[in-house]
Amino acid sequence: MNIIVCVKQVLDPELPPSAFKIDPEAKKAIAPRDRAPVISPFDENAVEAALRIKDAHGGTITTLCLGRDLDMAVVKKPLSMGADELVLLQDDAFEGSDSFATAYALATAIKKIGEFDLIFCGRQSADWDAGQVGSGIAELLGIPSVTPAQKIEIKDGKVVVERVVADGYEIVEVSPPALITVSNELGEPRYPTMKGIMVAKKKTATVWTAQDLGLDRSMIGASAAKSKMLKLFIPVREARCEFVAGETAEEFGANLALKLREAKLL
Amino acid sequence: MAEYKGVLICGEVTEGRLESFSLELLGIGRKLADDLGQELGAVLLGSGIGDAAKEAILFGADKVYVVDDPLLKDYQTDSYTAVMEKVCKQLLPDILLLGQGAIGRDLAPRLAFRLGTGVTMDCIELAIDPETKLMVQTKPVYGGNALAVLVCEQTKPQIATIRVKAMAPLERDDSRTGEIISIPAELDPAAMRTKVLDKVKEEVVGIKLEDARVVVCGGRGIGGPEGFSQLEEVAKLLGGAVGATRPPCDSGWVAAHLQVGLTGKIVTPDVYVGIGLSGSSQHIAGISGAKNIIAINKDPEANIFRVAHYGAVGDYKKVLPTFIQKCTELLSG
Ligand SMILES: Cc1cc2nc3c(=O)[nH]c(=O)nc-3n(C[C@H](O)[C@H](O)[C@H](O)COP(=O)(O)OP(=O)(O)OC[C@H]3O[C@@H](n4cnc5c(N)ncnc54)[C@H](O)[C@@H]3O)c2cc1C
Ligand SMILES: Nc1ncnc2c1ncn2[C@@H]1O[C@H](COP(=O)(O)O)[C@@H](O)[C@H]1O
Numbered sequence: 001m002n003i004i005v006c007v008k009q010v011l012d013p014e015l016p017p018s019a020f021k022i023d024p025e026a027k028k029a030i031a032p033r034d035r036a037p038v039i040s041p042f043d044e045n046a047v048e049a050a051l052r053i054k055d056a057h058g059g060t061i062t063t064l065c066l067g068r069d070l071d072m073a074v075v076k077k078p079l080s081m082g083a084d085e086l087v088l089l090q091d092d093a094f095e096g097s098d099s100f101a102t103a104y105a106l107a108t109a110i111k112k113i114g115e116f117d118l119i120f121c122g123r124q125s126a127d128w129d130a131g132q133v134g135s136g137i138a139e140l141l142g143i144p145s146v147t148p149a150q151k152i153e154i155k156d157g158k159v160v161v162e163r164v165v166a167d168g169y170e171i172v173e174v175s176p177p178a179l180i181t182v183s184n185e186l187g188e189p190r191y192p193t194m195k196g197i198m199v200a201k202k203k204t205a206t207v208w209t210a211q212d213l214g215l216d217r218s219m220i221g222a223s224a225a226k227s228k229m230l231k232l233f234i235p236v237r238e239a240r241c242e243f244v245a246g247e248t249a250e251e252f253g254a255n256l257a258l259k260l261r262e263a264k265l266l
Numbered sequence: 267m268a269e270y271k272g273v274l275i276c277g278e279v280t281e282g283r284l285e286s287f288s289l290e291l292l293g294i295g296r297k298l299a300d301d302l303g304q305e306l307g308a309v310l311l312g313s314g315i316g317d318a319a320k321e322a323i324l325f326g327a328d329k330v331y332v333v334d335d336p337l338l339k340d341y342q343t344d345s346y347t348a349v350m351e352k353v354c355k356q357l358l359p360d361i362l363l364l365g366q367g368a369i370g371r372d373l374a375p376r377l378a379f380r381l382g383t384g385v386t387m388d389c390i391e392l393a394i395d396p397e398t399k400l401m402v403q404t405k406p407v408y409g410g411n412a413l414a415v416l417v418c419e420q421t422k423p424q425i426a427t428i429r430v431k432a433m434a435p436l437e438r439d440d441s442r443t444g445e446i447i448s449i450p451a452e453l454d455p456a457a458m459r460t461k462v463l464d465k466v467k468e469e470v471v472g473i474k475l476e477d478a479r480v481v482v483c484g485g486r487g488i489g490g491p492e493g494f495s496q497l498e499e500v501a502k503l504l505g506g507a508v509g510a511t512r513p514p515c516d517s518g519w520v521a522a523h524l525q526v527g528l529t530g531k532i533v534t535p536d537v538y539v540g541i542g543l544s545g546s547s548q549h550i551a552g553i554s555g556a557k558n559i560i561a562i563n564k565d566p567e568a569n570i571f572r573v574a575h576y577g578a579v580g581d582y583k584k585v586l587p588t589f590i591q592k593c594t595e596l597l598s599g
Contacts, residue, residue: 013409017547017569020411029408103379128407129528130387132375135343139379144459145343147372150522160463165368166531167523170340171464178459183529184512185522226384230402231415241561241574249580253588256560256578261596263576265537265558266504 001059001154001176003050004113005083005120006106006133007043009067009074012036013126020234027232029127037074042122042148046182047078048189049152050120057154060084062113066094066105072205079200080192086205087113093210096222099128103136105220108213110141117176118159123148123183131181138179146172150185270422273299274307274359275327276350278369282316287365289325289435291428294392295363296326296436298401301394304360307331309353309449311346313339323444326436330444331357335451340462341369347376349451354381356449359423361401363392366427374427384418385425390432401426409528410547410554430532431555468523473507475524480506481535481556483526485543486513487563487582494520496586497541503593509533511543527552541582545570562586 012035021030031037039047050061063078066089079086089105097105110119119138124131131147138145150169151162159176162169164183174180192200210220218224244255260266275295277288292308299306308327310318312334319330333349350373354362364370366388378385390413391404400417401424407414418424475481482501484494494508501508509526510519526533528548534555541562543549550573553559561574562582571577578585 011408013548014546017411017545017550018572020408020547022412027414029412098384099375100379100384123529124387126409129405129409130375131371132378132385132387135372135375136379139376145372145376146460147343162466163368164522165465167470168465168467170462171466173461173463174459184516188516226421227386227403227416227418229414229416232407232412233415234412237573241571241577243566243571243577243579249578249584250588252578252580253585253590254592256562256576256585257589257592257596259576260537260560260593263558266593266596 001053001057001117002115003053003059003061003118003120004110004116005043005046005050005061005063005078006137007047007063007065007075007078008040008122008125009037009065009070010040010125010127012038013041022232022234024233027229037071039074039077040122040126042124042126042182042184044189045184045186046120046122047081047083049149049182049186051082051190053152053154054082059117062087064106064109065089066102068092068095075205076200076203077192079203080196081190082196086203088205088207089213090207091209093217093221096225097220098225098227099130099132099136100226101220101224103133103140105210105213105215106133107137107140108215109208110137112208112213119179121179121181123181134179134181141179143177143179144174145179145181146174147181148183149180150183152180268358270358270360272305272307272357272359273302273361273363274309274357274423276362276364276370276373277308277310277318277322278365278367279310279312279315279318282314282318284318284321285365285367287367287430288322290431290433291363291365292322292326293435294428294433298361298392298394302360302399305329307357307359309333309350311338311349319446324438324440324442326442328444330446331449332446333449333451335453337453337455337458338451342458342460342462343372343376344458344460345453346373347380348453348457350377351380352452353449354423362423362425364425364427366429370427374425378425381423383421383423383425385427386416386418387427388429389426390429392426392428400424406551408547410551431534468521475507475509475526475531475533478507478533479535480504480537480539481509481526481533482506482539482541483509483511483543484514484541485511487542488514488519491519493542499590500539500586503590503597504537506535506537511546511549540570540574541586543570544568545573
């Protein structure tokens with residue numbers, strides 16, 4: 001199985017909310033200086049899903065990433081986990097691209113890569129929380145999609161996917177080529193090994209520009225965006241927590257119960 | 267350009283009944299339609315839709331379009347997208363709303379790409395701009411740390427999915443009347459490239475998390491499955507259900523479907539108790555509708571205290587036993 005995994009570099013979503021800052025003029029989050037970006041967590045699950053299939057059935061894994069200010073140590077992580085190739089789409093022309101333009105660029109790059117059986121994406125990116133790009137790539141390539149998956153297995157050449165729904169999961173069968181988005185229920189992504197890190201260091205990424213892909217300029221960048229952002233802001237929350245009194249943790253417990261009774265919540 | 271008009275919601279029917287968040291869609295859809303002075307339509311896809319169409323009218327729809335076909339029994343991307351594409355091209359709605367549930371979150375983006383229009387996922391607020399008459403969409407981003415306000419200016423329909431429980435349904439009005447119109451699915455089974463082999467439902471013991479008036483959530487700080495049995499005790503005592511942040515689910519301390527938050531359940535209890543969890547924005551996203559938030563955490567700086575109404579700072583292992591004891595006392599006295 002040859003698998004392409006789309007991974008996005010994002011600001012660390014585990015940053016404490018109090019440290020999260022935006023530039024309201026530019027309508028953008030400000031990257032904290034002391035915290036490196038990460039691969040969007042569900043995309044790491046997607047890499048893990050691909051590695052499990054490679055472990056069982058062989059094949060190659062190509063990771064594909066579109067972005068600017070990419071941190072090589074970050075985008076090479078899938079290679080150090082065991083992926084084979086890395087393709088980067090880097091061009092100022094992509095600046096301001098929305099899900100549509102991103103899916104268009106990624107889908108075009110996938111056609112250029114050529115041979116593939118499966119495409120994996122994260123269920124949603126940790127910055128924009130959209131969950132659109134995967135479905136978009138599938139639509140543009142005219143292939144079926146299943147979203148979001150907690151388990152992906154190959155049986156007799158077919159792909160059997162456990163699709164997460166509210167109270168359980170559905171077992172869905174699809175034939176390759178197909179696009180599947182991956183959720184955290186799949187399980188923790190593996191850690192890179194020392195050897196993996198050495199191998200990744202030596203590998204060079206393939207870098208493609210909009211021109212290399214022959215993209216239609218009117219379909220990428222901010223001017224092509226389907227939706228216009230009017231405003232980005234941090235909602236205000238009044239800090240008004242009432243801490244229960246007491247000297248010891250045991251007293252806190254009892255006093256908390258009393259407090260709830262007082263507030264008629266108990 | 268053809269004239270796009272009216273608001274259309276895509277409802278979900280399970281076992282002949284409208285899903286509760288379809289009622290929320292009807293509620294907000296009605297408001298947007300009234301602000302535009304246009305009609306509210308509801309499209310229902312499935313097999314055996316029955317009385318759900320009538321229900322949709324009583325909860326606000328002017329017209330209900332029913333696509334009832336055995337091939338639509340299970341949700342499948344290909345079949346639902348094909349039918350919705352056809353319905354949208356026939357009805358030309360100005361606005362299309364779906365729920366951010368298992369169907370909407372898959373169908374909306376695929377449909378938007380097919381129709382070549384924009385979609386905003388997981389909106390918590392929608393309004394009509396009085397001047398442009400465009401739908402102004404508010405959506406949490408960065409896990410809920412920020413809100414983005416967007417409009418889709420150039421293309422139609424304007425599509426949005428709506429976060430579960432973010433909008434209120436209307437009261438059922440039995441005097442409401444409307445029209446029910448049947449639309450044939452005309453599906454080609456060969457064009458359906460996926461097959462649903464089975465559906466596995468997690469057993470829910472006790473009160474359902476989404477319906478519970480009291481929700482007791484545990485986080486990574488609970489330390490293991492044993493700690494969660496203490497939380498069970500609290501939940502039982504208060505007549506509620508247990509939930510969790512993502513780490514306890516990922517670690518297998520509790521079942522995955524107990525996850526509360528952005529990518530888990532959205533809960534709106536009267537009382538929420540968060541224990542041993544930091545209050546990440548992604549978790550808070552699932553509890554912002556809770557009326558009273560109570561937190562127990564050993565770190566006074568934990569973010570959960572920024573949203574909590576009542577807090578106790580300390581090791582939950584020491585705080586909980588006396589809390590349980592006192593609650594029992596008060597409840598029996
Ligand atoms: C795109 C995306 C979607 C996500 N969706 C969700 C989601 O839907 N739901 C969700 O929950 N998470 C979600 N997450 C994960 C989220 O970012 C956090 O990682 C997670 O919520 C943290 O869980 P926690 O608070 O239990 O753990 P931590 O942040 O590690 O907090 C543990 C807390 O326990 C306290 N503690 C430790 N020991 C004790 C003790 N003995 N007594 C009292 N307190 C103690 C600590 O002080 C600490 O505050 C998502 C992440 C991403 C990127
Ligand atoms: N810039 C990007 N580069 C590579 N993959 C991406 C990019 N943006 C989105 N994706 C993929 O699409 C998924 C969904 O993204 P989104 O629609 O932005 O939530 C992500 O989890 C990634 O797998």
